[in-house]
Amino acid sequence: MKSQSTINVYLITGFLGAGKTTLLNHLLKSLEGSRNVVIENEFGKASIDGNLIAKQYSQLYELNNGCICCSLDEELYDVLNVLAFSEQRPDNLFIETTGVADAGTVAEIFKREDVGKVFKLKKVICVADAETVEDYITETEETIRQIVISDLIIINKINFVSPEYVAKLESLMHSLNPFAEIILSADGKISIDALEGERQEKTPDISEIEQNFKHTNVHKIKTVTYKTENVYYRDYLMHALNVSLMIHYKQIYRIKGFVKFEGSNEKVLVQSTGKRLTFENYGTWEDDDPISELVFIGVGLEMAAVQRILRPAIKKVTNDKLKTMRLAIKGGI
Numbered sequence: 001m002k003s004q005s006t007i008n009v010y011l012i013t014g015f016l017g018a019g020k021t022t023l024l025n026h027l028l029k030s031l032e033g034s035r036n037v038v039i040e041n042e043f044g045k046a047s048i049d050g051n052l053i054a055k056q057y058s059q060l061y062e063l064n065n066g067c068i069c070c071s072l073d074e075e076l077y078d079v080l081n082v083l084a085f086s087e088q089r090p091d092n093l094f095i096e097t098t099g100v101a102d103a104g105t106v107a108e109i110f111k112r113e114d115v116g117k118v119f120k121l122k123k124v125i126c127v128a129d130a131e132t133v134e135d136y137i138t139e140t141e142e143t144i145r146q147i148v149i150s151d152l153i154i155i156n157k158i159n160f161v162s163p164e165y166v167a168k169l170e171s172l173m174h175s176l177n178p179f180a181e182i183i184l185s186a187d188g189k190i191s192i193d194a195l196e197g198e199r200q201e202k203t204p205d206i207s208e209i210e211q212n213f214k215h216t217n218v219h220k221i222k223t224v225t226y227k228t229e230n231v232y233y234r235d236y237l238m239h240a241l242n243v244s245l246m247i248h249y250k251q252i253y254r255i256k257g258f259v260k261f262e263g264s265n266e267k268v269l270v271q272s273t274g275k276r277l278t279f280e281n282y283g284t285w286e287d288d289d290p291i292s293e294l295v296f297i298g299v300g301l302e303m304a305a306v307q308r309i310l311r312p313a314i315k316k317v318t319n320d321k322l323k324t325m326r327l328a329i330k331g332g333i
């Protein structure tokens with residue numbers, strides 16, 4: 001392409017677990033052959049999402065020092081600078097924001113004159129999980145802001161709900177943001193044509209909309225990351241997490257991470273969205289003593305509570321293994 005022409009920017013937003021990475025992977029696959037750069041901003045320090053993006057990009061930048069909307073920091077500007085001055089500019093830049101980001105703040109950057117000379121914000125895309133978005137609209141301020149700021153709303157996971165409910169969601173989205181185009185998808189599969197067209201600069205006045213909603217969990221979302229060298233019992237972990245999701249559905253918005261199970265060297269991706277929990281094989285562990293890591297994202301979460309949930313599912317290190325590990329640390333073996 002165009003070595004010194006502008007870079008098309010697509011800002012992908014949507015609440016935790018809605019399907020942003022799934023959509024991004026679909027878009028990267030569809031645009032294979034173009035120079036596509038990805039900026040991934042993850043909530044919490046752990047770099048799990050970076051591993052989940054299909055390797056179909058020219059370059060991936062992971063910004064894990066907090067939510068880019070809260071700290072519009074040098075990290076993001078540094079990346080934009082690198083891209084602007086690169087010998088061959090990319091065609092497209094995809095920015096996947098965290099599930100709690102205020103995309104409006106990020107979108108503002110591209111209105112700056114200096115930034116606008118190089119980067120053209122083409123679309124703010126909001127991915128909405130058909131199964132959970134209605135609940136999250138009433139419970140979280142983040143969801144409504146993401147819908148309102150967008151030019152394109154993708155109601156994803158429509159395979160989980162009835163066509164009547166999808167129609168209801170379409171009118172709900174339209175009532176919240178009458179300016180946005182609304183499309184439906186399963187597994188983030190949309191036609192690439194949806195990326196065409198110019199950005200819709202008009203957005204609804206959010207203060208008016210917010211008055212109609214009761215927000216109970218505003219700005220309280222946080223992450224708790226639990227790491228262990230021990231292995232998990234598969235069935236116990238599934239049971240423990242399923243029970244927690246049933247009971248604490250309103251508190252735990254997302255669980256994700258990679259774990260090692262007893263008797264297996266498979267690297268297993270554990271994920272929850274809403275009340276759904278999935279375990280998915282993701283290759284094999286390369287380290288001899290891998291660290292299993294689970295990130296819980298939600299409101300009112302405490303490490304002690306997460307430990308209580310996970311403890312019964314963890315196989316304790318035997319005294320022999322501990323002894324061996326201590327000897328190894330001391331350089332005895």
Ligand SMILES: Nc1nc2c(ncn2[C@@H]2O[C@H](COP(=O)(O)OP(=O)(O)OP(=O)(O)O)[C@@H](O)[C@H]2O)c(=O)[nH]1
Binds near residue numbers: 021158187254
């Ligand atoms: N059945 C079904 N599962 C889906 C669909 N879209 C996404 N998923 C699953 O939903 C989970 C979350 O998808 P992601 O793409 O990681 O969601 P995300 O918005 O990037 O998540 P965060 O970055 O944590 O906010 C994954 O297990 C996906 O495989 C869909 O249309 N149908």
